Amino acid sequence: MRTFQDGPIGGIIVRPLKQYTEPRGWLAEIYRDDEATAEFAPAMCYLSMSKPGVTRGPHEHVDQADWFCFIGSSEFKIGLWDNRPSSPTFNNRMMISAKENELLVVAVPKGVVHGYKNVGSKDGMVVNLPNRLYMGKEKKEPVDEIRHEEDPDSPFRIE
Numbered sequence: 001m002r003t004f005q006d007g008p009i010g011g012i013i014v015r016p017l018k019q020y021t022e023p024r025g026w027l028a029e030i031y032r033d034d035e036a037t038a039e040f041a042p043a044m045c046y047l048s049m050s051k052p053g054v055t056r057g058p059h060e061h062v063d064q065a066d067w068f069c070f071i072g073s074s075e076f077k078i079g080l081w082d083n084r085p086s087s088p089t090f091n092n093r094m095m096i097s098a099k100e101n102e103l104l105v106v107a108v109p110k111g112v113v114h115g116y117k118n119v120g121s122k123d124g125m126v127v128n129l130p131n132r133l134y135m136g137k138e139k140k141e142p143v144d145e146i147r148h149e150e151d152p153d154s155p156f157r158i159e
Contacts, residue, residue: 001153001155002091002155003091003155004081004091004092004093004155005091005092005093006092006093006094006095007089007092007093007094008089008092008094009080009081009082009087009089009092009093009094009112010082010087010088010089010109011039011087011109011112012080012094012106012107012108012109012112013036013040013105013106013107014096014104014105014106014107015104015105016102016103016104016105017029017030017069017071017103017104017105019103028071028103030067030069030105030127030129031067031069031129036067036107039065039109039110039131040065040067040107040129040131041131042067042129042130042131043130043131043132043133044129044130044132044133044134045127045128045129046127046128046134047125047126047127048125048126048128049123049124049125049126050074050076050116050117050118050123050124050126051118051123052074052118052119052120052121052122052123052124053117053118053119054117054118055115055116055117055118055149055158056115056116056117057079057113057114057115057116057147057148057149058079058081058113058114058115058148058149058154058156058157058158059113059114059115059145059146059147059148059149060083060110060111060112060113060114060145060146060148061110061111061132061144061145061146062110062111062144062146063110063132063144064110064130064131064132064144065107065108065109065110065130065131065132066107066108066114066128066129066130066131067105067107067128067129067130067131068105068106068107068108068116068126068127068128069103069104069105069126069127069128069129070098070103070104070105070106070116070124070125070126071103071125071126071127072100072101072103072124072125073100073120073122073123073124073125074100074118074119074120074121074122074123074124075097075098075099075100075118075119075120075124076097076098076116076117076118076119076120076124076126077095077096077097077098077116077117077119077158078094078095078096078097078098078106078114078115078116078158079093079094079095079113079114079115079116079117079156079157079158080093080094080095080096080106080108080112080113080114081093081112081113081114081155081156082111082112082113083111083112083113084111084112087111095158098116100120100122113148113156115148115149115156115158116158117158132144
């Protein structure tokens with residue numbers, strides 16, 4: 001069975017989102033093109049809600065890079081595995097926690113297997129700004145996903 005070593009993965013961006021709070025509430029800039037490389041320039045944006053205990057992924061993309069924003073109201077565990085044979089960090093694994101009240105960006109380059117699990121007790125929200133359109137222009141292309149979650153022998157696991 002394939003094994004991974006814990007360590008950083010080249011190209012992954014992990015950073016907290018700064019909340020600008022004022023009497024009406026707060027604001028957070030979730031994407032700025034002056035803080036990311038062209039690889040992560042968004043082509044679309046979507047919002048997902050995951051119930052407690054739900055895992056999304058793991059899967060990987062051939063051409064797509066993702067810009068995930070974990071925005072609450074729950075806690076998430078994010079798993080990342082470098083599956084790019086040409087990468088200097090090939091076979092590295094990262095596990096990241098997104099806390100309930102801390103906004104977090106996790107940007108994932110193509111070829112890095114990724115998934116996340118709502119490990120909290122509340123519904124959790126995630127915004128993604130991928131650099132490719134889902135199913136391509138007018139939804140007429142194949143989905144760019146290599147899915148691993150249904151393989152019982154998959155080495156990609158979020159414990």
